[in-house]
Amino acid sequence: MSNLLSIEPVRILTYLVGICAFVGANAAYLVLAERKIAGRIQRRPGPNEAGYGGWMQPFADVLKLFAKQVMIPPGTDILLYCAAPLMVMAPPLMCLAVVPFGESLVARNLDIGLLFVFAFGSINVMALMLGGWASRNKYSIISAARVVSQNVAYEIPMLLVVITLLMVAGTLDLNELIRQQAGGFWNWNLLRVWVNPLMPVTFIIFFICMLAETNRAPFDMAESESELVAGAFTEYGGMGFGVFFMAEYSNIVLGCCLGTVLFLGGWQSPLPLAALSGPLWGPVWFLLKMYALIFTVMLVRWTFPRTQFYGLLNLSWKILIPLSLFSLLLTGAMMKLPLVLQRLF
Amino acid sequence: MTTFPFSDYIITGIFCLVVATTVAGALVAALSTRIIRGVTGLMICCLGLAGLYYFLNSPFLALMEILIYVGAVCVTIIFGVMLAEPDEPAGSESRSHYLLWGGLALLVSAVVFATVASLSLHGPWAAPAERVTDGSIRAIGLSLLTTYSMAFELISLVLFVAIIGALVIARAGRTKE
Known part of the structure; x- marks a missing residue:
């Protein structure tokens, strides 16, 4: 085998x-x-x-x-209308190629895996937006505008949080990131408060940004059923709509995989026992953590009402970005201050 | 790990695909009358460029090209397009007018292309004695923060000025009466 x-x-x-x-x-x-x-x-x-x-x-x-019949409504930009479902589905499929489900269960272990995920993940916005724009429907176009401003706003705190983590880890290799979190759940990045006391807050920022980037409630401005019919997918029927739907769930899976890798120790077992770690247990732990995150995403969706659009942008620009910037500075200070003090005294 | 069968042919095929993507994207961006299709062409062109960077042994630059140009620049351009005007093909300009500007643009671009091509074909190329860096992220980061820190800081200054300029423009219509 x-x-x-x-x-x-x-x-x-x-x-x-x-x-x-x-x-x-x-x-x-x-x-x-x-x-x-x-x-x-x-x-x-x-x-x-x-x-x-x-x-x-x-x-x-x-x-x-x-x-269902695949219908292309008259008046749409046919080329872009057909290209959008393809473009929305391809990036999450590509990104999953570098996600390590187990220590050796990874399609292609890149040393810049994290960058790979973020680079291809950023195409998603473009696809949703083109889909909405090409439909030539007022609801879709409003939705497309919302998708762009929402994703641009939330990409910034997301990247800041990840940079904070990278300063500590010093690698973009997803497998290496997980290896650094070995030895019990208190070594996971989520609970590494001696590196940065704001680590749990950082995880919450990451989680909120992930919800916003995947357009999930309470941030589902792009597809707010009660206001915009179905947002960017209003004019799509049959499998076109199905592909958008699949892509949404694939993005959630990808986001939760990333959260697991970055903060929850990936395939590391929560207790450092030899009986609970190994090549067979790795994927089990990974999937357990990932599905726990997905369950939280769903719980959030059905518990909280949709925010207003201004509330959404205010949350990002006025709370999350300053907070993640502060966390970045704090991490830098906590890494470098001991060295500076050592040199001074 | 064994080598892939026919890997030479496959690599050549992928390279041709990447070049074709770049050229096709550029053509769509230049020839399309609908501005939204033009931006899409630009995006495809950037994806192809990323592939070319990958073939030049710098995967970091390739991914950065996608992250920044496709994920940020194209999205921002589209945002600008949405705010600016509905995307109806403009047909008001007269044909002679069209030809004049098109001819001028053709002339300028032909001159630029010929100059660059002759320079790159006949100009003296100083070949580096050995490979300066291994192209890893570590080497790139070190050189950005040591040798090229001045250029790095200047770029951030340019971005800063751009942000201030955008704020000034956006602020103009917002004074309270």
Whole structure:
């Protein structure tokens, strides 16, 4: 088996199929999980007709979406209208190639993996915006404008937070980042308060920014159903809409993977016991942490109402950016002050 | 890890694809009458450029090209386009007018291209004795903060001036009566 996997074409093909299957299965079943959680929170059963407990629901949904006619409304910019779903789906698929699910379970371990994720992740905005713009629908265009201003505003604190972390870690290699967090949950970046007392706050900033970047409630300005019909996807039907939906969930998965890698120790076990770590336990811990984060994302969506657009921008520019800048300065000071003091005395 | 079969052909194919993407993006950006398609062309061109940087052995620069030019610059341009005007193709200018400016632009760009091409073909190239850096992020960071720190700081000054200018322009319509 390991011999077969070391043949490069086999390896690439395996990971390609694996990542596509992972994304597809996640998109399908996270929708179901989301509807179940929403049902539980609103005191109703959620989808429960198709299959036992509703577990066949994703198949029914996908079949319905596939059976629908693909319509291109007149007056749209056809080229961009068709390109947008492709552009929105490709980046998360590419980014998952560098995410280490286990110490050796990574499609391609790049030494600039983190930069890779952020570079391709930034295309997402462009795709949503083009989709909204090409639809030539007032709702879609408003939504497109919102997507851009929201993502530009939240990209800044996100990158500042990540820079704070990188100053401590000194590497862009995702696997190396995880290796530095070995030895129990108190060594995870989330709880490394001796490096920077604001580390938990940093994680919360990261989480909020991730919610905003993936356009999730309470920041789902781009797709606010009660105001803009379906926002940027209003004019999309059938599988076009389905692809946008899949991309949204893939981005959530990617964001939660990144949160797990950066703050929650990736595939490291929470307790430094030999029985709980190893090549088989790694992916288990990784997936557990990732799905816990995803569950939080869903919980937040169904618990908090949508903020106003001004509230959204104020939160970023007036609270998150100053706070993350302060955290950056504090980390720098805490790293360099001991050296300076040592030289002085 | 074994080598990929036919890897030479595949690499050549990918290189051709990257060059084609760059050229096609540039053509779309230059020839399209709808401004939003022009920006999309620019984005495609930048993606191709990133691929070219990768073939020049600097993956860091390639990813930065995508992060900054596709993720930030193109998005900002589109934001500007949205604020400016609805994207209807402009058809009011007369044809002779069009030809005049087009011919002028063609002349200027042909001269620039010929100059750069002749310079790069016949000019003296000082070949470095050995590779100065290994192109890793560490080497780039060190050289940015030591050898090239002046240029680095000057660039930040340019950005600072740009931000101040944008604030001044945006502030103009906002005084309270």
